Amino acid sequence: MAIGIAQVQHIDRSDVSAILQAIVQDGCCIIKNFTDVETVRRVNEEARPYIEADKPWKGDLFPPETRRCTNLVGRSNTVREKWIIDPLIRKLTAYFVDKTTSNFYGETKHTYTSEAICSIAMTFDIGPGAKAQRLHRDDKNFHVDHEDQTTAGYRVGSDVMMACMVPGVQTTFENGATLAIPGSHLWGPDRAPRTSEAIVAEMEVTDCWVMLGGLYHAGGANITENEHRILHGFFFERGFYRQEENIYLANSTQDVLSWSPEVQKVMGYELSSPNIGFVNFRTPLQHLRGEQLDDYGDFDTSQEAK
Ligand SMILES: O=C(O)CCC(=O)C(=O)O
Ligand SMILES: [Fe+2]
CATH class of the missing domain: 2.60.120.620 (q2cbj1_9rhob like domain)
Structure with missing residues (x-):
């Protein structure tokens, strides 16, 4: 129908x-x-x-x-x-x-x-x-x-x-x-x-x-x-x-968890809004910390018109 x-x-x-x-x-x-x-x-x-x-x-x-x-x-x-x-x-x-796409490397066009x-x-x-x-x-x-x-x-x-x-x-x-x-x-x-x-x-x-x-x-x-x-x-x-450099594979969990929150964020261990980068509906950091969430839901605040 x-x-x-x-x-x-x-x-x-x-x-x-x-x-x-x-x-x-x-x-x-x-x-x-x-x-x-x-x-x-x-x-x-x-x-x-x-x-x-x-x-x-x-x-x-x-x-x-x-x-x-x-x-x-x-x-x-x-x-x-x-x-x-x-x-x-x-x-x-x-x-x-x-x-x-094509670009010049010097005078040679690369595609x-x-x-x-x-x-x-x-x-x-x-x-x-x-x-x-x-x-x-x-x-x-x-x-x-x-x-x-x-x-x-x-x-x-x-x-x-x-x-x-x-x-x-x-x-x-x-x-x-x-x-x-x-x-x-x-x-x-x-x-x-x-x-x-x-x-x-x-x-x-x-x-x-x-x-x-x-x-x-x-x-x-x-x-x-x-x-x-x-x-x-x-x-x-x-x-x-x-990302150009795959830091997720280049660094151990222990190392990443020792970084400051600002570094973790700028390196992509939080999500890009909306929704990008989750692991089983957790952020990469929650995953690395082994956090089990009792329940999960939207990563972003709902913007539904009331
Ligand atoms: O379940 C469907 O038919 C589509 C689901 C969907 O569009 C979504 O979750 O983004
Ligand atoms: Fe969809």
């Missing part, structure tokens, strides 16, 4: 040029036959213990009925070895997220390409009674300046993120399928998304939802009595969105 007017295109994984074209035009599409039922069943099994151990969120990012499996790449061999390196996904990230990396991978299990998330752009985390491209058309390279989400169950309007506004990747910064403009990205098991970081979307409400809406997400970003 669609609650808006625009529709999302459903395209078989073999038709790469049509998928690229749909993402340019709509900012999203549903890839048919992305994977197979047995692979999805394995991923569901690998994520399940972590989903069951997860706690209700305190705050605005997720409704309390949602459970998650963070570090899905570390925890699911199947996501790691099949989905995030799927050749089709790589074609899409190469097209939309890789960045190539480099930074390849996309996986920024985060997480399962979202929306339980019965959950309210919908607010419509948002995932690339808010990367402070993207969105130009209004509604007249000129999409400029490939203007997004810095691409998301893939594979359903663990059939997703429906009732169980909380993702809501999205096709075409909203073209919007400038001043246009607010309205729920009435959103479509419901209902998917069958074996489909994959792909969207650009600038597309407005949200996890839907789950109005069922007992269905869990499971979705496995893996998100790519520009490969150079990280």
